Amino acid sequence: MIKRRRKTLVLLAALLLAIFYMQMQTAIPGIINDMDFDLGKKETPAITGLHPYVLKQKNELVRLTKQRGITIVITDGYRSHEEQTRIYNQGRTTEGDIVTNAKAGQSLHNYGLAIDFALRLEDGSVIWDMEYDGNGNGKSDWMEVVAIAKELGFEWGGDWDKFPDYPHLQMDFGLTIRELQRGKLPDADIHEYSEGAKSK
Ligand SMILES: [Zn+2]
CATH class of the missing domain: 1.10.287 (Helix Hairpins)
Incomplete structure (x- = not known):
């Protein structure tokens, strides 16, 4: 028992x-x-520049817009966390106008997946005029650049409802900021992403 x-x-x-x-x-x-x-x-190796595919498409954008008689300058590409913090602080804790709502790690620039562009005139000046029609084809040069960028697979910041960012172009490769913050990155050898598998 x-x-x-x-x-x-x-x-x-x-x-x-x-x-x-x-x-x-x-x-x-x-x-x-x-x-x-x-x-x-x-x-994870530190990101210090643009993702190779974004770089490739950026160069294509410069080339194709040039063909249409539009000269663009890439004013920003990869941005370190320190740089992002500095520009986030602008207009908040430091002088100047607020230029971003993204803190360090919240912008695709911090992962080498975004670029900003502007138009360069023949006299060398750089403008952010969205109405300017330098090639005289009756269309805004700015929107011509945007259309070409979209064909190359870029998402345009000007399409955002909240805080549209007109000079901004990015490729997120289907990743969210949260995933990127966790260290997930698109493969460096991702090519023809926007074209899909048919080119393979
Ligand atoms: Zn941007």
Whole structure:
């Protein structure tokens, strides 16, 4: 009788241990993932420039707009977190007008996935005039650039309902800012992304 009770107790203890173990198993992957994330973050090579595909399409944009008699300048590309913080502070804690609502890590510029453009006139001056028609074809040069950029796979900041950003062009490769912040990056060898698999 006593032996049986002891046996039951042992079984009960084993059961409790098993439950505890199973719970640890489900809890541990989360912990391990967080650790992997931190380690992975350190191992990820630092981004110091434009993503190769964005760079390629940027060069295409310069070339194709030139063909139409429009000269563009790329005023900004990759932006470090420090630079982003500096321009975020502008108009907030430092002098000047507010130019961005994105803090460090919140802009695709910080991942080498965005560029800003402006128009360059023959006299060398740089303008942000969206009505200017320098090639005289009856269309705004700015919007011609935007149309070509979209064909090249860029998303235009001017299409955003909240805080439209007219000089801004970006490619997110289907990744959200949250995913990028977690260290997820588009493959460096992503090509013809916008064209799909048919070119392969
Ligand atoms: Zn921008």
